[in-house]
Structure formats: structure tokens, C-alpha cells
Amino acid sequence: MRIIDVREVAVPLHGAIANSVVNFAEHTVSLVAVRSDVRRNGRPLTGVAFNSIGRHAQGGILRDRMIPRLLAADPESLLDPSTGLLSPARVLDRAMRDEKPGGHGDRAAAAGAVELAVWDLLAKHHDEPAHATIARAFGRRPAPTGVPVYAAGGYYHPGDSLDRLRDELAGYVDQGYPAVKIKIGGLPLPGDLARVEAAVEVIGDGSGVAVDANARFDRDQAMAYATALAGLGLRWYEEATDPLDYALHRELAEAYPGALATGENLFSLQDVRNLLAFGGVRPDRDVLQMDAALSYGLTEYARMIEAMEAHGVSRSQAFPHGGHLINLHIVAGLGLGGCESYPGVFEPFGGYSPDCRLSGGLIHPGQAPGFGLEAKPGLGDEITALLKEMAS
Amino acid sequence: MRIIDVREVAVPLHGAIANSVVNFAEHTVSLVAVRSDVRRNGRPLTGVAFNSIGRHAQGGILRDRMIPRLLAADPESLLDPSTGLLSPARVLDRAMRDEKPGGHGDRAAAAGAVELAVWDLLAKHHDEPAHATIARAFGRRPAPTGVPVYAAGGYYHPGDSLDRLRDELAGYVDQGYPAVKIKIGGLPLPGDLARVEAAVEVIGDGSGVAVDANARFDRDQAMAYATALAGLGLRWYEEATDPLDYALHRELAEAYPGALATGENLFSLQDVRNLLAFGGVRPDRDVLQMDAALSYGLTEYARMIEAMEAHGVSRSQAFPHGGHLINLHIVAGLGLGGCESYPGVFEPFGGYSPDCRLSGGLIHPGQAPGFGLEAKPGLGDEITALLKEMAS
Numbered sequence: 001m002r003i004i005d006v007r008e009v010a011v012p013l014h015g016a017i018a019n020s021v022v023n024f025a026e027h028t029v030s031l032v033a034v035r036s037d038v039r040r041n042g043r044p045l046t047g048v049a050f051n052s053i054g055r056h057a058q059g060g061i062l063r064d065r066m067i068p069r070l071l072a073a074d075p076e077s078l079l080d081p082s083t084g085l086l087s088p089a090r091v092l093d094r095a096m097r098d099e100k101p102g103g104h105g106d107r108a109a110a111a112g113a114v115e116l117a118v119w120d121l122l123a124k125h126h127d128e129p130a131h132a133t134i135a136r137a138f139g140r141r142p143a144p145t146g147v148p149v150y151a152a153g154g155y156y157h158p159g160d161s162l163d164r165l166r167d168e169l170a171g172y173v174d175q176g177y178p179a180v181k182i183k184i185g186g187l188p189l190p191g192d193l194a195r196v197e198a199a200v201e202v203i204g205d206g207s208g209v210a211v212d213a214n215a216r217f218d219r220d221q222a223m224a225y226a227t228a229l230a231g232l233g234l235r236w237y238e239e240a241t242d243p244l245d246y247a248l249h250r251e252l253a254e255a256y257p258g259a260l261a262t263g264e265n266l267f268s269l270q271d272v273r274n275l276l277a278f279g280g281v282r283p284d285r286d287v288l289q290m291d292a293a294l295s296y297g298l299t300e301y302a303r304m305i306e307a308m309e310a311h312g313v314s315r316s317q318a319f320p321h322g323g324h325l326i327n328l329h330i331v332a333g334l335g336l337g338g339c340e341s342y343p344g345v346f347e348p349f350g351g352y353s354p355d356c357r358l359s360g361g362l363i364h365p366g367q368a369p370g371f372g373l374e375a376k377p378g379l380g381d382e383i384t385a386l387l388k389e390m391a392s
Numbered sequence: 393m394r395i396i397d398v399r400e401v402a403v404p405l406h407g408a409i410a411n412s413v414v415n416f417a418e419h420t421v422s423l424v425a426v427r428s429d430v431r432r433n434g435r436p437l438t439g440v441a442f443n444s445i446g447r448h449a450q451g452g453i454l455r456d457r458m459i460p461r462l463l464a465a466d467p468e469s470l471l472d473p474s475t476g477l478l479s480p481a482r483v484l485d486r487a488m489r490d491e492k493p494g495g496h497g498d499r500a501a502a503a504g505a506v507e508l509a510v511w512d513l514l515a516k517h518h519d520e521p522a523h524a525t526i527a528r529a530f531g532r533r534p535a536p537t538g539v540p541v542y543a544a545g546g547y548y549h550p551g552d553s554l555d556r557l558r559d560e561l562a563g564y565v566d567q568g569y570p571a572v573k574i575k576i577g578g579l580p581l582p583g584d585l586a587r588v589e590a591a592v593e594v595i596g597d598g599s600g601v602a603v604d605a606n607a608r609f610d611r612d613q614a615m616a617y618a619t620a621l622a623g624l625g626l627r628w629y630e631e632a633t634d635p636l637d638y639a640l641h642r643e644l645a646e647a648y649p650g651a652l653a654t655g656e657n658l659f660s661l662q663d664v665r666n667l668l669a670f671g672g673v674r675p676d677r678d679v680l681q682m683d684a685a686l687s688y689g690l691t692e693y694a695r696m697i698e699a700m701e702a703h704g705v706s707r708s709q710a711f712p713h714g715g716h717l718i719n720l721h722i723v724a725g726l727g728l729g730g731c732e733s734y735p736g737v738f739e740p741f742g743g744y745s746p747d748c749r750l751s752g753g754l755i756h757p758g759q760a761p762g763f764g765l766e767a768k769p770g771l772g773d774e775i776t777a778l779l780k781e782m783a784s
Contacts, residue, residue: 010456022490028456054492060452061498064402064420098414100446101607102635102657103686105497106453215493243494244662247669265494270636277639278670294495 001085001125002075004044005035006067006114009386010057011050014347014378017155019214020185028057029349031379032113033386034121036086046390047121048373048383051109052293052322053346058110066095066110085125088118089299096296104268108295115297116326120370130326130371134333138302146362147331148338150210150235151175152323153345154182154199162198169202172343178361179208179235181340184225185216193228206233215239215265219248226256236261236287244271250280261287264321267295272304276311283312287337291321292330305334323350325371332365339363348378393477393517394467396436397427398459398506401778402449403442406739406770409547411606412577420449421741423771424505425778426513428478438782439513440765440775443501444685444714445738450502458487458502477517480510481691488688500659500687507689508718512762522718522763526725530694538754539723540730542602542627543567544715545737546574546591554590561594564735570753571600571627573732576617577608585620598625607631607657611640618648628653628679636663642672653679656713659687664696668703675704679729683713684722697726715742717763724757731755740770 010028017024030051038045051058070078073094080087092115099107123130135142151172154165169180182199184192199209211234217225222240229237236259241248243265253260262279266272272290275281281288288308292301305315318336320327323346331339341363342350352358353375355366366372374380402420409416422443430437443450462470465486472479484507491499515522527534543564546557561572574591576584591601603626609617614632621629628651633640635657645652654671658664664682667673673680680700684693697707710728712719715738723731733755734742744750745767747758758764766772 022492024490026490055495056453056457058452060450060456061448064452065448098416098418100414100657103447103497103500103659104636105495105499105659107497108495242662244496244660244666246666265492267495267497268636270634274636274638274666274670278666 001079002037003034003070003078003086004037005390006032006070007386007390008032008059008062008067008113009382010059011348011382013053013349017345019155019183020216021214022054024054024346027054029053030057030059030062030110030113031382031386032062032117033383033390034114034117035390036121038125040124045121045124046387047117047119047124047370049113049116049120049326049371050293050349051113052291052324052326053349055106055109055294058106058113061107061110062114066114069094069097070114085122086118088115088122088297091115091118092297092299104271104295108267109293112293112295112297115299116293119298120373123370127369129365129367129369130329131332131365134298134330138334140333140335146359146364147328147336148361149177149341149358149363150179150181150338151177152181152212152340152342154180154195156183156186162194165195166198166202169199173202175343176358176361177341179203179210181210181212181238183214184211185213189224189228192225196229196232196234200232207235210235210238210261212238213240215241215243217241219251222248222252223255226252230257234258238262238289239264246275246278249275250278253280253282253286259285259287261289261319263288263290266290269300269303269307273307276307276313281311281313286313287317287319288313289319289321291327293322293326298330301330302334305336325352325356325373325376328352328356328363328365329371348376348382393471394429395426395462395470395478396429397782398424398462399778399782400424400451400454400459400505401774402451403740403774405445405741409737411547411575412608413606414446416446416738419446421445422449422451422454422502422505423774423778424454424509425775425782426506426509427782428513430517432516437513437516438779439509439511439516439762441505441508441512441718441763442685442741443505444683444716444718445741447498447501447686450498450505453499453502454506458506461486461489462506477514478510480507480514480689483507483510484689484691496660496663496687501685504685504687504689507691508685511690512765515762519761521757521759521761522721523724523757526690526722530726532725532727538752538756539720539728540753541569541733541750541755542571542573542730543569544573544604544732544734546572546587548575548578554586557587558590558594561591565594567735568750568753569733571595571602573602573604573630575606576603577605581616581620588621588624588626592624599627602627602630602653604630605632607633607635609633611643614640614644615647618644622649626650630654630681631656638667638670641667642670645672645674645678651677651679653681653711655680655682658682661692661695661699664699668699668705673703673705678705679709679711680705681711681713683719685714685718690722693722694726697728717744717765717768720744720748720755720757721763740768740774
């Protein structure tokens with residue numbers, strides 16, 4: 001098996017919205033295809049993935065640095081000697097050749113898309129859903145039939161009202177989501193608190209409502225919200241402050257009795273180790289949300305899960321950022337805590353495909369080989385166009 | 393004053409070599425020009441800068457994200473209201489609009505080149521060397537006439553020998569450099585130690601020899617080198633391990649009596665705060681090497697210097713990574729410890745221009761307005777070509 005081509009296209013996000021920090025209207029995502037010389041049904045076997053949501057397409061880094069390195073590599077050097085198939089870890093190593101240490105940002109998302117496309121390719125080679133390939137590769141038992149999922153929403157809308165928010169969240173309950181996450185930080189505290197209380201009222205209990213500040217708060221705001229939210233028994237309080245401010249995270253963990261969630265803006269094993277070493281993460285309750293597609297792919301992400309477990313944090317406390325099919329398969333394959341879902345936004349990458357079933361509070365991956373991205377309306381067309389470009 | 397165009401070109405490094413981790417043969421650097429509507433001698437006033445050395449050109453991030461944001465901005469919003477001139481901090485804020493927190497990597501270098509080009513433009517507007525503009529902006533007295541400089545080299549060469557190394561270092565002494573830095577980590581410890589001892593012999597004293605491991609070592613290697621080097625009284629022991637491994641840096645600081653140097657792979661204020669909080673930095677001896685051109689520019693870099701000082705580390709312990717004209721002006725303008733110089737390599741960006749005088753162990757900036765990049769052989773031609781492209 002050898003790589004014969006790698007292509008990237010930047011795809012705009014539709015249904016884009018704003019959180020308290022970022023407007024997603026101009027955001028794009030890198031859709032990446034890795035084509036092999038193996039033929040299946042007369043066509044070259046091709047793996048496809050993308051670099052999650054929220055940190056931009058990375059066409060420059062891919063075309064200027066990583067794709068040329070992969071195409072220049074000795075094909076043998078990219079294979080797992082025990083299988084003769086492409087090794088995601090070796091592909092990652094090669095994509096990262098001559099990169100200096102540190103600086104885990106855009107590069108991590110570029111590499112993540114490539115590495116995950118190799119996983120998609122391997123799963124297609126085995127003609128099985130990616131979660132099965134992932135479970136086997138990491139020595140896990142075959143994946144369960146479904147993984148816990150919650151609906152993330154509760155954005156701020158022009159002319160917003162508590163009634164609109166209640167209707168939105170009631171809609172998620174009607175669709176079968178057992179829990180929700182809403183944004184905070186876009187209003188002064190009393191207005192935000194009224195929203196959170198309305199959400200608790202709709203869901204029936206604080207344990208079904210998480211809140212997300214998108215790293216907006218300074219120390220005093222973070223602490224004021226911690227005090228105000230402490231009595232509500234929320235599911236979790238997410239990314240109050242700068243994701244790299246470990247000292248402040250520790251202070252917050254000492255002040256807030258409920259679960260804290262963070263990690264979606266940590267893109268390397270070393271950053272996660274630092275959070276665990278210095279951030280006051282409480283093994284019995286806190287939630288970690290790193291996203292393989294933003295952080296060098298599954299090879300690095302699996303090491304992050306190992307580091308979590310070494311710190312006493314259960315993998316059931318891992319809820320990857322993103323709300324997309326790739327993380328659904330990773331959560332199922334590695335036996336993690338669950339997935340998020342952003343109903344109706346971040347299309348065509350966000351959300352799940354029609355062959356994924358939501359029942360009993362669980363989302364069940366479909367049976368298509370790989371991550372099943374081709375089955376997703378809108379995304380399937382983008383993939384077809386990219387593959388067609390590769391053929392020409 | 394308003395920005396009318398921003399352009400980037402990726403320029404290959406010549407005289408490229410390898411350290412123990414990275415081969416620079418494929419490296420490129422982003423040369424960035426920011427053109428204003430102000431005319432000087434019949435031509436539009438244009439600021440020029442680049443994103444240092446070692447972390448690649450960033451044309452994708454600049455063209456896809458940052459340049460469009462700047463050109464779409466309300467021109468008034470980019471001005472310092474007190475001067476009516478472009479504000480580097482406001483230009484940076486706008487270039488970073490809709491970027492999520494964390495992830496300080498490639499993006500920091502892209503933003504750094506743009507922000508520094510604005511400083512070059514401001515200095516040209518005032519018709520003065522950039523160090524004068526910088527000193528005034530940060531409330532410093534006019535810059536001294538020269539700043540301490542050392543020669544960085546001692547790379548591994550094919551068929552290398554101690555005699556070749558001695559000749560190289562003696563050459564630096566002949567050129568007037570009072571101190572040197574050599575690489576370690578490319579040989580087993582005994583071979584490296586022989587090189588370091590040869591260097592100490594040439595310079596006459598360990599206090600004139602720094603060593604740089606380029607973050608290559610694991611814990612045991614770092615500690616073994618610490619033990620072996622401890623008695624030599626070296627100038628400093630640089631980047632032994634992963635630049636983000638603060639716990640290991642603390643351990644090393646507790647074990648090694650001499651100065652440690654690090655920071656060239658930290659690209660944000662928060663990362664520097666973490667190093668200071670958790671890395672065991674000793675205010676009385678350690679050296680910090682952050683590089684504005686890799687870390688969002690001078691606005692962010694000046695905040696890093698503030699954070700250092702708040703921790704008790706003198707600004708005379710700041711020796712920016714890079715060995716180029718931009719950092720020469722920053723060191724002079726902010727009154728920092730000194731600069732490095734890589735004689736003969738990393739051209740056309742590395743090193744200083746013929747109008748910079750080396751005497752008494754000090755390098756003296758020239759009198760050209762701005763960073764004086766136009767006076768640098770090789771780089772001047774690249775700038776001329778870029779400006780010509782802007783005109784067309």
C-alpha cells in the first residue's frame with residue numbers, strides 16, 4: 001500500500017453563528033483526501049477526513065509543508081511492518097519532519113486531518129466502520145452499539161428571549177437528546193443566570209445542563225460565575241478562562257464544587273500533561289474535551305487519553321469537542337464518555353449522518369466503512385468533488 | 393494613515409544546515425510588506441518585516457485569514473487615536489479577529505510578521521532607526537549605541553572534527569565576537585563533551601560558551617548532560633527538553649547549578665507565564681529567548697518582558713532567538729541582554745547588514761530608517777521584488 005496523492009480543499013461552514021468570542025461566518029474547514037494505490041471495485045481506495053471545526057482550514061501548511069513531505073517519502077517507511085498497511089503514526093511522523101518542537105496550533109490541525117484520513121482509509125480497506133478499526137488498533141473490545149450524546153446550542157440570537165431558548169432546548173429533548181449545553185458569557189451575569197435557570201427548568205435537572213464560556217472570562221468573572229452557578233448542580237462549567245492558564249484553572253477547581261470541563265484548545269500531549277500537572281484537574285469529576293482532528297490526529301489523542309488515565313481520570317470523562325462523525329467513531333472505538341452534537345449548525349461538517357440513529361440518549365454510528373463521511377448530506381458532495389479533482 | 397495593501401512572499405533560506413532535530417534545507421520565511429497611503433519622496437511608505445527563522449513561511453494563514461481581515465477593517469479602527477498613525481496593537485487585534493484562544497503556533501508567526509512590518513513603517517514615518525521608535529513607544533530612554541552579541545554556530549558537519557570546530561570558533565573570536573554558542577545532542581555524550589571542552593579552550597573560559605540541545609533530550613539525557621556540564625561554568629545550557637515541559641524544566645533547574653536558557657519555542661504571553669509559574673526559572677541566572685517575530689510581534693513580546701520582570705527576572709536576561717536585524721532593534725530599543733548572530737547561515741534573513749558595526753563585543757545598529765532590512769545583501773533584492781509586485 002502506498003500513498004499516490006493527497007489533496008485538500010477549504011470548505012466554508014454553513015449555518016454559522018457566533019459564541020461570546022468568535023464569529024464563525026468566515027470559518028472554513030480543510031477536507032483532506034489521501035489516495036492509495038490499492039484498488040477497490042475498480043477505484044483507488046481513498047481515505048477522507050477533516051480538521052474539525054473552529055480553527056480554520058490549513059491549506060497553506062498542508063500544501064507548503066506536509067503534503068510534499070508525504071509524497072517525497074520512501075513508501076515503505078510509511079507502512080506498519082506488521083500489516084503492510086499505512087501506519088497513521090508513521091504518516092504523522094513524516095508529515096512533521098523538520099518541524100521544531102512546541103508551537104502546537106494550526107499545524108496540529110493540518111496534521112490531524114491527514115492522520116485521520118489514513119484511519120478512514122484503513123477502515124475502508126477492512127470494509128468496516130472506523131470505530132471497529134480504532135477499537136482493534138488500541139486493543140479495545142468491539143465498540144458498543146451507541147455512545148452518549150448531548151445537544152450543544154443555546155447561542156445568543158438577535159432579539160433573543162428566554163422563550164426562544166426554552167423552545168430551542170425543548171426541541172432537543174423532543175429529538176431525543178438527554179442533555180444540553182448552552183453558551184454563557186454573552187450577557188451580564190444576571191441575564192446569563194436567567195438563561196441557565198430556564199435551561200434547568202426545561203431539562204428538569206441541572207445534571208442535564210452544561211454551560212460553556214468559550215474562554216471568555218478573566219479571573220474575577222470566572223469566579224463570580226462559579227459562585228453563581230455552584231448551587232445549580234450543573235453537568236459541567238466549560239472553558240471559563242484562557243485554556244492555557246493552568247494556575248487559574250486550579251484556582252477555579254478549588255472554588256467550584258461541580259465539574260469543570262476544558263481541553264478543546266489544547267493540541268498536544270504536552271499541553272494536556274501540563275493541564276493535568278498544574279491545572280488542578282479533579283480525577284473524580286472533571287471533563288476533558290481534546291479533539292483528535294485539531295491535535296495531530298488519533299495517534300496523539302490516544303496518548304492524551306493514556307495521560308488522563310495515568311492521572312486517575314477515567315476515559316469516560318473524555319467528551320471530545322466538535323460534534324461530528326469522526327469523533328463519534330473515536331468515542332465508540334476508544335470507549336470514551338460521549339459526544340456532542342450541534343443540531344443544525346456548522347454544516348456540512350457538524351452533526352451526524354442519517355444512518356446514525358439517536359435512541360435512548362445514545363447516538364449509534366452507521367455501518368458504512370470508515371468514518372462514513374460520504375453519507376452526510378452536503379459533505380458527500382464536497383467529497384465527490386474532491387475525489388473527482390484527484391482523478392483529473 | 394491607512395493600509396492600502398499587504399503582501400507576503402515565501403523566501404527560501406540559503407546556507408541552510410541541520411541541528412540535532414531539524415534540517416533547514418527546505419525552510420522558508422515569510423517576508424511581509426504593509427503599504428500605507430502616506431507618500432514619501434513620491435512613493436508610498438511601506439513597512440517590511442519577516443517571521444524570524446525556523447518555523448516556516450505562513451503565506452496560507454496570512455492570505456486566507458489575516459490580510460483579508462486587515463483590508464476589510466475600518467481604517468480608523470487601526471489607528472492610535474493619540475497619534476493618528478497605525479497602532480501595531482490594533483493591527484494585531486484586527487488580524488486576530490475570530491481566532492479562538494490557545495493554539496499559539498504558526499498563527500503567532502504570521503501575525504508577528506505583520507505587526508513588526510507596522511513598526512518598520514512607523515520608524516520610517518519618523519525617519520529613524522526602529523530602535524528609537526521602539527524605545528519611545530515603551531517609555532525607554534534613547535537606545536545605547538550597541539548591544540552585546542555572541543556568535544551561534546558549532547553545528548555538526550559531515551566528516552566533522554574538533555579541529556574544524558576550533559577553527560570555526562577561533563574565526564568568530566577573530567571577527568570580534570566575545571562569546572559563542574555551539575550545538576549539543578548530535579553525538580553521544582562523550583563526543584559532545586569533547587566538543588564543549590574544545591570550545592571552552594578556544595574561548596578561554598566556560599563563561600563565553602553556551603550550549604544548545606534544541607529540545608532534543610529526554611529526561612535522563614538532559615540530566616546526564618547537566619551532570620557532565622555542571623563543572624564547566626558555561627554561559628548557559630539551552631533548551632535541553634520539550635520547550636513546554638515545565639515540570640521537567642523545574643527538575644533540571646533544581647539539578648543544574650549554572651544558567652538555563654529557554655523560550656524560543658514559546659509563542660504567547662500565557663506560555664511564558666506558565667514557564668515562569670511552573671518551570672523553576674531562577675531569577676538570578678536563567679535566560680529567556682522568546683522571539684517577537686514568532687510570537688505575535690512586539691506588542692505581545694513587550695508583555696512577555698513585563699511578565700519576566702514581575703517574576704524578578706531582569707530584562708538583561710532576555711536574549712531573543714533568531715540573530716537578525718529585527719531583534720537587534722528590539723534588543724536595543726527595550727534595553728535587553730543581547731543578540732545572537734549566526735555568521736554565514738540562514739541567509740538572507742540571518743545576521744546583520746554591513747552598516748551594523750561589531751566592536752568591543754557589541755553590535756551597533758545602522759542609521760537607516762526602520763529595521764534597515766533593505767541594506768542587507770540578498771534581502772534588499774527580495775524586498776525590491778516584493779514592492780515591485782505591490783506596485784503592479
